[in-house]
Amino acid sequence: MNTHKNARLTPYLRREACRRVAAGAKVAQVARDLAVSRQTIYAWLERPHDVETRSSRPHRSPTRIPRRWRRQIRKRRGQRWSSRRIAQHYGIPLSTVGRELRRLGLGRLPRVDGPRRIVRYERDRPGELVHLDIKKLARISRVGHRIHGDYTRRTHGRGWEFVHVAIDDHTRLAYVEVLPEETAEAAAGFLARAVAWYAALGITVERVLTDNGSCYRALPFGEQALALGIGQRFTRPYRPQTNGKAERFIRTLITEWAYNRAYARSGWRTRALAHYLSFYNTERRHSALGNTTPAMRLAQHLSTTC
Template sequence: MPRRTPFEVEQRVLQLRVQLRQGQDRIGPAVGVPARTVGAILRRHGVPRLSECDPLTGRAIRASKQTAVRYERARPGELVHIDVKKLGRIPDGGGWRAHGRAASDTAAHKRARIGFDYVHSMIDDHSRLAYSEIHPDEKGATCAGFLTRAAAYFATHGITRIERVMTDNHFSYRLSNDFQSVLRWLGAKHVLIRPHCPWQNGKVERLNRTLQTEWAYRQIFTSNTARADALAPFIEHYNAHRHHTAINGTPLSRVSPT
């Protein structure tokens, strides 16, 4: 087949798919071939879709449930999604990703109580503008403080009015007087997803997955502080520079189209 993509290019495409775990719209420009050519290469080599793969390992798994009806709000601030992702803290010197699985089986490691970081995130439904913070818990007062600062961050980037806030049914959202007080201060309606249906809050769940694969686990951190310090720069990259396929641009390009 004289017009078939050269072998070296195909191998580069397959290599980037493993390294980046991204789709044809991101791999194509990196290799210098059309996105549809990347798709054809991946299909020819039997590479599963990203939706069928584990976001961390890239191995094929069963596809998760999806919302039956896809939707997108008409304007920024009409609906924002909030969620918390729990991540194991990194011991000083690095964890098993730095030293291998055997390091996690030592007696000293098992005695150590490293604990967890709670990554609080908010994302706008229309523009996909995102904001995240790391906290030691997910109590009501913590969630309320996060919502206050997230709303202020959104305001500085052009979203001055938040009309609805969607969360799961965790008591820190549903029963917290502090959180409800911030909602009243914002003049926002609280929207709860159906119990045991996290895909209804899918946009922030997708953000959580992106944070894992492109921030928390993309490189090896040797301390928890180093990983925490890398979060804010990644959020700025996500909002200002990272191309978002669903909106064909960056979140800031939708907040401020000019």
């Protein structure tokens, strides 16, 4: 068996215990020093040259299914037989077949056509495509069960806050607001403020990509995009991967900001957002950007176009 490298009673210490006893030390004293029983020391003394940890696996397993059945289970699974079909064909209990398949690592059949090919893309210039999305967060009135661990002290009926996010496809520069609603009017207002924020950085937003949420499909949002001269694109239904940059940013945002510490009030969490966004845009490096920050990616693009 494999012994942990930092285990307290490694084979070396066991040999050392045998050496100390052979040198005249008392068994009781050696056992006390190693925090083991005297019987353990005596067991090591009976085999001083074989003190490795032995496997507890028995030499024989009379109740285990015959080897020929195990070969047939592997063979039929390779032919994509189900567990129930194998059990019925050979008269073996279904639980036995399932246990053997898990032991072989064949508990789940792979897809016939293999894994789906992931198509990655990145726009050539800032503002060519901006991803929009919304994440719903519960309002905070006190420290919740995620922190104190007492599930009997849950808080109900405090309502929700909606985190509207915008992230540029080329630079990953992000703009975020926490709003009390996710209506079309709220999304339209967020779009106008996000476009103004990007414009202050020298980025002209050309089109936005959203999911098929009602606030993005509604007329006020479309009118706002038209007034700003921005094209609107929608993801394929039930395919959130199409808007993957926004989805991944939300996951990062939730992990590193919303659930990063115990906020006593929702307002405290909202006030911490500005500091985190500054860190994300100017200090946090991205492997997808060649280990640079979004601000550095924007600076690189501006230096090559000027």
